[in-house]
Amino acid sequence: MTNISRRLLLKLSAISVLAARAVPAAAASTSNTDPLPSWNDSAPKAAIVAFVEKVSKQDSPDFVPEPERLAVFDNDGTLWVEHPMYVQLAFALDRVKAEASSHLEWKTTQPFQAVLEGDMKTLAASGEKGLVELIMATHAGMTSAQFQSIVTDWIATARDPRFKRPYTQLVYQPMLELLAYLRANGFKTFIASGGGIEFMRPWTEQVYGVPPEQVIGSSIKTRFEIKDGAPTLFRLPAVNFIDDKAGKPVGINEYIGRRPIAAFGNSDGDLEMLQWTTLANGMDTKPRFGLIVHHTDAEREYAYDRDTDFGRLDLALDAAAINQWTVVSMKTDWKQIFPGK
Amino acid sequence: MTNISRRLLLKLSAISVLAARAVPAAAASTSNTDPLPSWNDSAPKAAIVAFVEKVSKQDSPDFVPEPERLAVFDNDGTLWVEHPMYVQLAFALDRVKAEASSHLEWKTTQPFQAVLEGDMKTLAASGEKGLVELIMATHAGMTSAQFQSIVTDWIATARDPRFKRPYTQLVYQPMLELLAYLRANGFKTFIASGGGIEFMRPWTEQVYGVPPEQVIGSSIKTRFEIKDGAPTLFRLPAVNFIDDKAGKPVGINEYIGRRPIAAFGNSDGDLEMLQWTTLANGMDTKPRFGLIVHHTDAEREYAYDRDTDFGRLDLALDAAAINQWTVVSMKTDWKQIFPGK
Numbered sequence: 001m002t003n004i005s006r007r008l009l010l011k012l013s014a015i016s017v018l019a020a021r022a023v024p025a026a027a028a029s030t031s032n033t034d035p036l037p038s039w040n041d042s043a044p045k046a047a048i049v050a051f052v053e054k055v056s057k058q059d060s061p062d063f064v065p066e067p068e069r070l071a072v073f074d075n076d077g078t079l080w081v082e083h084p085m086y087v088q089l090a091f092a093l094d095r096v097k098a099e100a101s102s103h104l105e106w107k108t109t110q111p112f113q114a115v116l117e118g119d120m121k122t123l124a125a126s127g128e129k130g131l132v133e134l135i136m137a138t139h140a141g142m143t144s145a146q147f148q149s150i151v152t153d154w155i156a157t158a159r160d161p162r163f164k165r166p167y168t169q170l171v172y173q174p175m176l177e178l179l180a181y182l183r184a185n186g187f188k189t190f191i192a193s194g195g196g197i198e199f200m201r202p203w204t205e206q207v208y209g210v211p212p213e214q215v216i217g218s219s220i221k222t223r224f225e226i227k228d229g230a231p232t233l234f235r236l237p238a239v240n241f242i243d244d245k246a247g248k249p250v251g252i253n254e255y256i257g258r259r260p261i262a263a264f265g266n267s268d269g270d271l272e273m274l275q276w277t278t279l280a281n282g283m284d285t286k287p288r289f290g291l292i293v294h295h296t297d298a299e300r301e302y303a304y305d306r307d308t309d310f311g312r313l314d315l316a317l318d319a320a321a322i323n324q325w326t327v328v329s330m331k332t333d334w335k336q337i338f339p340g341k
Numbered sequence: 342m343t344n345i346s347r348r349l350l351l352k353l354s355a356i357s358v359l360a361a362r363a364v365p366a367a368a369a370s371t372s373n374t375d376p377l378p379s380w381n382d383s384a385p386k387a388a389i390v391a392f393v394e395k396v397s398k399q400d401s402p403d404f405v406p407e408p409e410r411l412a413v414f415d416n417d418g419t420l421w422v423e424h425p426m427y428v429q430l431a432f433a434l435d436r437v438k439a440e441a442s443s444h445l446e447w448k449t450t451q452p453f454q455a456v457l458e459g460d461m462k463t464l465a466a467s468g469e470k471g472l473v474e475l476i477m478a479t480h481a482g483m484t485s486a487q488f489q490s491i492v493t494d495w496i497a498t499a500r501d502p503r504f505k506r507p508y509t510q511l512v513y514q515p516m517l518e519l520l521a522y523l524r525a526n527g528f529k530t531f532i533a534s535g536g537g538i539e540f541m542r543p544w545t546e547q548v549y550g551v552p553p554e555q556v557i558g559s560s561i562k563t564r565f566e567i568k569d570g571a572p573t574l575f576r577l578p579a580v581n582f583i584d585d586k587a588g589k590p591v592g593i594n595e596y597i598g599r600r601p602i603a604a605f606g607n608s609d610g611d612l613e614m615l616q617w618t619t620l621a622n623g624m625d626t627k628p629r630f631g632l633i634v635h636h637t638d639a640e641r642e643y644a645y646d647r648d649t650d651f652g653r654l655d656l657a658l659d660a661a662a663i664n665q666w667t668v669v670s671m672k673t674d675w676k677q678i679f680p681g682k
Contacts, residue, residue: 067546067552070554144594145622145623188554197595197598198598201598201599205408211408212597212598212599213411213529213554213555213596213597213598213599214554215598219595222591222594222595223587223591224587224588224590224591224613224617226616226620229620229621230620230621230622230623231590231613231616231617231620231622232622233590233591233594233617240595246564246565247565249565249572249574250563250564250565250574253485253563253574254538254560254563254581255554255596256553256554257538257539257542257553257554257556258542258553258554272565272572275567275572276565276572276574279567279570279571279572280570280571281486281571281572281573282486282571
């Protein structure tokens with residue numbers, strides 16, 4: 001976590017900023033022309049197209065009925081940037097700063113003091129325990145509706161320090177095209193992310209074309225209560241579910257209830273999701289597709305794999321070779337990284 | 342639980358039995374004619390049609406965009422019979438009998454002994470603790486795929502003792518029509534049931550037209566493991582989530598991520614779901630609809646409300662009057678109860 005950079009203070013602003021700047025998922029594909037224009041004509045693009053045609057053409061021996069054409073996507077590092085830190089961590093740090101005046105004790109309590117002082121070394125030293133404290137202090141203690149509004153405001157105004165763009169514009173254009181291409185061929189697209197489910201749902205429909213009910217993620221517990229006559233769900237400081245590693249197949253099964261036929265990830269956190277989706281399992285002989293986004297482009301984005309704090313790709317890269325998952329090199333397989341230029 | 346009757350032994354049989362006998366949800370509605378032919382022309386039908394037209398007609402001041410047209414349905418007692426006992430309990434009792442030869446200790450261990458001897462009084466006396474033991478012994482200890490196949494076999498062969506029909510034919514014809522009518526008007530229909538999520542998912546798509554990913558229910562924990570090279574989810578004897586009462590809004594929020602605009606239930610277990618769905622909440626002024634199926638027809642089905650072991654309707658019936666939820670009397674508002682005759 002040594003790479004953590006200091007972030008700007010939270011600036012609250014109107015949701016219209018998000019609306020104006022977000023990239024509508026529908027615009028990602030143009031009909032009757034190449035559905036994947038940001039992909040170079042290399043092996044991954046050919047593999048994707050071959051798979052989609054195989055399962056979606058009525059006369060194909062490998063045809064899969066539409067209700068079973070399910071695809072799951074990791075989010076951090078697969079659909080949008082995860083360096084130099086997970087976007088949700090940047091959100092948590094900003095929230096600590098924004099709430100500091102109501103929590104004077106944070107000035108002298110770790111890990112909050114470290115956040116307020118920009119002391120990333122001490123923050124990193126607080127480890128997972130510190131991280132959980134940070135998440136609970138910033139993600140619990142309000143209703144789901146209030147949290148949704150906080151996230152919506154933040155995502156509309158926060159900027160990535162390197163690219164000086166909203167995070168919703170640091171999504172990968174080739175992956176937007178892929179999402180749209182799959183949907184155009186009868187796939188239902190899901191997100192299965194280690195990130196917070198209620199951190200993603202406020203913007204995934206607009207940015208990825210994935211509605212809230214198709215977002216799977218980590219969650220904290222909530223409690224139903226009627227407050228002043230209005231029904232609310234209050235967010236409690238207790239972990240409900242961690243949708244990472246071996247949790248991903250569990251989450252996918254809980255939320256979807258059948259095995260997807262395609263999975264897209266970028267890190268060891270996606271290994272079990274890729275296994276669950278693609279490995280042969282008894283009578284189920286449907287064709288299956290696994291893909292890993294390999295961050296190989298330090299110039300246009302980032303280059304990292306086996307040795308990194310966020311999005312380590314080690315075991316899953318070895319497994320890709322064994323299981324014939326498609327590995328995308330961002331540098332050589334993608335013409336363009338982000339929407340716009 | 343005094344009403345529990347003895348059940349036939351589990352007969353394993355081909356899935357084709359289910360396929361042949363189940364009522365396809367699509368057949369429930371006929372276009373260009375009355376979409377709700379099994380409903381009498383009384384107040385509930387008029388209220389349903391008025392609501393659906395209000396939210397789905399483009400020029401309506403109360404128009405709701407399609408992605409937000411979400412409807413949630415309880416299952417037991419709302420979509421299919423729940424008397425004289427929940428169907429899933431009948432399943433559990435049958436499973437105990439089917440597995441007894443591999444569990445000789447059950448002959449002398451409660452509550453299993455009671456099940457094997459048909460001693461429903463002792464079973465009832467074992468209370469919730471006994472029930473949980475029964476569920477864990479019959480629902481855990483196998484993979485999700487194995488459990489799915491057990492449920493599929495059972496649901497195809499088990500018969501209700503009074504009506505001598507498969508349970509999938511003891512679904513309510515008016516509710517099948519309602520599900521189809523809502524979907525024809527751009528609604529996405531979900532089940533939110535206290536029943537087991539993996540007990541329902543194997544057949545809800547065929548019977549109700551509700552795919553697995555739109556089924557919310559109670560669940561036990563699962564563990565991902567690769568066994569003999571194949572990815573599996575192993576069902577553990579530990580409760581994961583109880584989707585009942587105040588758990589229903591929690592489950593709906595976890596799975597769907599936004600408030601539905603219509604909810605359909607029949608018991609106090611649905612009270613909080615109806616509140617969460619219909620009560621005014623701050624800025625959200627969308628029109629909302631709540632409906633309760635009141636079991637008033639002892640002749641064609643059952644008559645029960647405030648005093649029953651399965652599906653007690655007491656607080657929710659009082660709340661219906663206060664909140665202007667539509668109350669359907671099965672006896673007077675439904676022309677027909679089950680599909681066929």
